[in-house]
Amino acid sequence: MKMTEKPLTPPPGLAVAALMILRRTLQKAADSVVPAQLAMFERITGVASGQVLCELARLGVPDLLADGPLTAAQLADKTKTDAGSMLRAMRGAVAMGVFDRRSDGRYENNRLSNALRSGDLESVRSFATYFGSKSNVLAWADIAETMRTGKNAFERVHKKSVWDWFDEHPDERETFAHAMMGLTLVDAPGIATTYPFGEIGTLCDVGGGRGTLLSELLLHHPKLRGMLCDAPGVLDSAKKLLTQRGVAERVELVAGNFFDSVPKGADAYSLKNILHDWDDERSIKILKNVRSAMEPGKKVLVIEAVVEEDNMDFGAMVDLQMMMVCCDGRERGRKDFERLFDASGFRLTRIVVAPTLIAVIEGVAV
DSSP states (O other): OOOOSSOOOOOOHHHHHHHHHHHHHHHHHHHHTSOHHHHHHHHHTHHHHHHHHHHHHHTTHHHHHTTSOBOHHHHHHHHTOOHHHHHHHHHHHHHTTSSEEOTTSOEEOOHHHHTTOTTOTTOOHHHHHHHTSHHHHHHHTTHHHHHHHOOOHHHHHHSSOHHHHHHHOHHHHHHHHHHHHHHHHHHHHHHHHHSOGGGOSEEEEETOTTSHHHHHHHHHOTTOEEEEEEOHHHHHHHHHHHHHTTOGGGEEEEEOOTTTOOOSOOSEEEEESOGGGBOHHHHHHHHHHHHHTOOTTOEEEEEEEBOOTTOOSHHHHHHHHHHHHSBSOOOBOHHHHHHHHHHHTEEEEEEEEOTTSEEEEEEEEO
């Protein structure tokens, strides 16, 4: 995935919200003109649609078509797959609106399939490959027991947490890391320009991975300095990205585990999409470790979606993934964050929503 040394431009917030509303309205209108059974059939067969697209992305079909249209037989030859199966998969993908079929029988990319190409900042290829992985799909197949018990399926099915699984399957961990980096790249410009990070001297990004978000914040705010806290192996990978983006000299790398301790010395601490991976008990432990590193009056910035009970956008679907796969994690609403903050030595002071609908939930150490 190519990065840029220049700060990225965020999308206009009102436009994103308006387009999401328009999309839901058009979807309802489309459903209203067909039999309810047909509309439900499309939703019920979603697992098949997802698996087809995930496999075509894994095989690199969108990348192959970037050089020009190809027949199903040619795609099968290049991907070492069965020609008949490739034809049927491509026909199904075209029926979903992903890829186009020309009158001469060759297939070509369209706007949606281009989003599955590798190497682009906007690519969702890694996310598709991760979501369609066997380990993830097997967890989802056990949803009945999760509905009965409220406990995540991944640990029950695989006898270990998703994080321990990644440690034993580094190829899947790398795919997941790239998927999360891609999502962060979408959110980062809006986060950087919505919240006043320029008022902070040093920001410690706790569990900040390769430094995708931190590097974007530093590019937007030249006076800001950073600390990046994560596992040693992750920090080794972060050095390359931070150097590539021209901000390595402004970042202190600190190896650590947020369940043990968090480095002292920062003016504010950020946690992007960390707490939603964990239940309340472990989320409070993480926050207490952050609080132990801080002086009163310093700020913690939890960067996550704020998902209320009546939420009907993408956050509701992300919450289901947290329920099924993560360590009894969940998306949370304002009152949930207030409760977590109160239990760990913070007071929630404000919530700033970025253009992509992710929010900066600000807490002050008391």
